[in-house]
Amino acid sequence: MSAAQTAAPAIEAHELTRRFAGFTAVDRVSFEIRSGEVFGFLGANGAGKTTAIRMLTGLLAPTGGRATVAGHDVLREAERVKRDIGYMSQRFSLYEDLTVRENIRLYGGIYDLSDREIADRTTRMLARLGLEQAADQFVRAIPLGWRQKLAFSVALLHEPRVVFLDEPTSGVDPITRRQFWELIYDAAARGTTILVTTHYMDEAEYCDRVSIMVAGRIAAIGTPAELKAQFHAASIDDVFVRLARPSA
Amino acid sequence: MSALGGLLRKEIFHILRDRRTLVVIVALPILLVVLFGYAIRTDVDNVRLAIVDPLPDPSTLALRARFEGAQVFRTTAVVPRADMLAPLFERGDAQGAIVFDPQFGERLGRGEPAGVLIVADATEPNTGSIVQAYAAAVVQTYEREQIATGRQVRIVPTIRMRFNPTRQSSNLFVPGLMAFVLTIISSLMTAISLTREKETGTLEALLVSPLRPWQIIVGKVAPYLAVGFVAVIGVIVEARLVFKVPLRGSLTLLLFEGLLFILVSLSLGILISARTSSQRVAMMGALIGTMLPTMLLSGFIFPIESMPLPLRAISVVVPARWFVLVARSIMLKGVGIAYLWPATLVLAAMAAVLLAASTHAFHERLEG
C-alpha cells in the first residue's frame, strides 16, 4: 500500500445529516478517521450513533451532507462500499439456528471467497478463538461471550478495510470484554480501521480517539487524553456528563 | 369508574384521530360486500352451448332456433362432428352441447323417433344438472308444440319458490356474506388495536394501573363495538339497496344480532391480545390458518346440511354459522325471536365464555 493510500482517511463524513419526519437524528456531523485507527463513537441512547452508522454502512440514505468509506461515497457507491466493510449490529450477528461452520460458510460465500479460502480461514479462526470443538454446534448453544467474539471474527472474515461494531460488548462479562478488545487491537494492528459504538465509558479509554454525540451533533472529538484535559475531567464518563448537562 | 372513563376516552380519541384507518374500517365492508356479492353466486345463466349438426335440415334448424331463442343459452359453436367437441369443452368454450343424430330430419319426416344427445359439462355438478334440465325442457317444449299431434299424458307442475321468488342466489349468499365481512372487520380492528398497543407499549402499563382486568376489557372492546355497529348498519343497507335482499323480519332484531356477533368476534380478538407476545403469534397463526375453513363451515357458501357429520359438528362452534342462520331467517323468512332464541343464546354464551377467558388471562398476566 503506498504512502498516499494509507494517508487517505478510511472514513470521512462531511456535514452528514439525517432528518426524519419531525426531528433531526444526525445533525451536520463531520469527522475523519484514519486507516488502522480504533475510533470510539460514544453517546447516550438515542443520540444518533446507530443512525450515523447505518448511513455509513449504506443501510440508510443521508438527507444531507456526504460521507465516504474506504474511498467510496456511501450514497452513490453504496454497493461498492459494502465489499470493503464488515458490520456487527446491536441486535443480531449470527444465525442461531445454523451451526458455527454453516454461519462462516454463508458469509464466506456471500463475500465471494473461494471454497479453499473459506476452509482455510475457518480453521484459523476456530483455532484462534478456541472453538474447534464447537464448530458443528448451533450458535444458540454457545455462550454469549463466545458468540460475540465469533461474530466479530466473522465480520472480519473477508478481510475488510473498515469494520463497524455497534455495541459489541453489551451484556458481556468484564473478562470477555477484555478479550474482545484484544481481538480489536489485533485487527487494528493488521491495518483494519475499527469504528465502535459503546455506552461503556471505560471502553473509551481503549480507543485511539473518541467522539461524543449529543442530540445528533458531535459535541467533542479527540483522543481520550485530549478530551479529559479539555473538559477538566478525570474520566471520559465525567466528560460525558459535562456535555450532556451543560448547565451543570 | 373514572379510570374506565379515561380509558374509554383515550381509545375513542385514538380511533377518531386515525382518520385513514377509520375510513378503511367503514369503507372496507361496503367494498367487500359489493365485490363478493356480485362474485359469489351460483346462478346458471348465459350457458355456452355448442351444437353438433352433421346434416342440417329444416327440422334441426328449427330446433336449433329454439336454443338460439332461449335466453338462458348462448350458442358459441356449430360443428359437424361430435369428436370436435372435446377441445371446446376443455378450453371452456362450451358448457353444454346438443348433438343431433345424423338422420334426425329424415326420421322425424318418416314419423319415427329421432335422437338428440344432450351433453353437459358436469365438472361443476349442479351446473351440469341444470344445463341438462334446461336443455331437456327446450327440447320437450319443442316436441310438445311441434311434433306430437295426438293427446299426450302431461303432468304440469306449478312451481312456487318460497322466500326467494326471484331465486337469485345473492339472496342466499348476501346475508351470509354479511357475517363474513363483519368477521374480517373484527379481526382488522383486533389487529389495529394490537399494533397500536405494540407501538405505545400500553398493555403492560394498563395492567399495572389501578384498572381491574374487566375494566380494561370493557375499555378496549366498547369503542370498537361502536365502530363495528356502524359496519353492521353499512352492510345491511348495502344488502337492501344494492342487492335488493328483502327484509321480512324485524330490523331491530337484526341490528341487535349483528351487534352480538361483532361482540363475539371482538372478544376472540381480546383473548388473543391478552396473551403474551410469543403465544400471540401462535394464536394469530392459528386464527389466520383456520379463518378460511371456519368461514366455509359457517354455511356462508356451502350448505351445512350437505356436509358430513364431523364437519356439521364442528360448525356448531363457529360463531358465524349462527349469525348466518339468524340473518337469513330474519331477512328471507321473516321469523322473530320466537324461532331464533336458541341461536341468540348460543352467540351470547360464546361472547360470555370468551370475555371470561380474557379476564382470566389478564389476571394471570398480573400475577405471573
Next chain:
Amino acid sequence: MRRILFLARAEALHVVRDRATLAQALVVPVVQLLVLSNAATFQIRNTPTYVVDFDRSSASRGLVQRFAASGHFRVDQESASLDLANDALLRGDATMVLTIPARFESDLVRTGAAPIQLAVNAEKGSAAGIVQAYASTIVYAYAAELQAKRGRAGFSRAAIDVRTRNWYNPSLDYRHYMVPGILVALVTMIGTLLTAQNIAREKELGTLEQLNVTPITRGQFIAAKLLPFWVLGLVDLTIGLLVARFVFGVPMRGSVLLLLGSAALYLVTALAIGLWISTLVETQQQAMFVTFFILNVYLLMSGLFTPIDSMAPWVQTVSLLNPVRHFVTISRAVLIKGAGPSEVARPLLTLVVFGVVTLTMAIRQYSKRTV
C-alpha cells in the same frame, strides 16, 4: 450465482429446522385439504319433502313413489293439511312441499293433463334451481311412463328421443370439482403467506439488516429467498395430488407434469406477491393479516368455490386480473377434463405475463436501503 446458492442453502436449512414453519407448510395444508374437500359441496341429496296428497289414487301414489325412489328426495312427512306443510317449510323441516290435487287421476284419464304444485324453499337460491331440475325430470319421466302404459291411440309416434350425458364427472361428485381448486388454494397459501411471513420475521429480528450490509444484490437475495418456498410449494402440491388421488379418488386425466409445470409458473406470481407484501409490513403479525386478507379476496373471486360463469359480467372481467383464477382453470381443465397444453394455452400465457410483471414490481419495491 454462487452467492445465490450459498444463501439459498442457508435459507433451506432455516426452513427445515423451524418446526413451526414446517408444520405450517406440510401439515396444515393437508389438514385443510381434508376438511375443505368435505365441506365444499353444493350437492343436493335427500331433499326433505312434505307430501300433501288429496287424491290418494294409484296415479298419485305412483308419483310420490317415484320421488321417494329417486335418491334426490326424501319423503319425510305426509298429511292432508296444507297448513302443517307450510309450517314445516317455514321451520325448515321440509325443503319442498308436493301438493297433489284431488282430481289428479281422473283429470289424467279424462283429459290427459293434470296439475300439481311444488313449493320449494328458495332461500338457498340456486339449490332451488337444482331441486326444480330434479323434480321436473321426475315428473316428465313419470308422464312418459304413464303415456307408454296407456298406449293412447292416435298419438303420433314421432317424438324426440332425448338422451343425456354428463361429461367429466358422471358421478356428480363435488370433490372432483373442489379438490383441484383447493389444491390451488393450498399452494397459494404456502407461496404467498410463508414468504411474506418469513421476510417480515427477518425484518422484525434484524437479520435482514445483516444481509443488506453485504454486497449481495437485490436480485440475488430475492432469488435465494424465494427458491426454498418455490420448492416447498411444489412439494406441497405433489403431496396434495397424492391425497387427491388416493383419498378422494379425484381423476387425473391430463398430464400431471403439465399441472406441475403450470404450478411452477404460478408460484412465481404467488411468491412475488408475498415478497411485495413483506415490503409493506414491519412485523410477522401484520404480514399474516395483510396476506390473509388479500388471499381471501383472491380465492373468493377465483371461481374456486363458486363458478366464474355465475359472477356478474363486470366481476368476471375483473377476475381476469386474478392469477388464482387462471391457475384454478388450468387445474380443473388438466385434471378433470384431461386438457393438454394447447387447450390451456390462454391461461398459461396469462400466468407467464403475471409472473414477469409481479416479480419485476416486487423486486423494484424491495430496497436494501431505507430512503
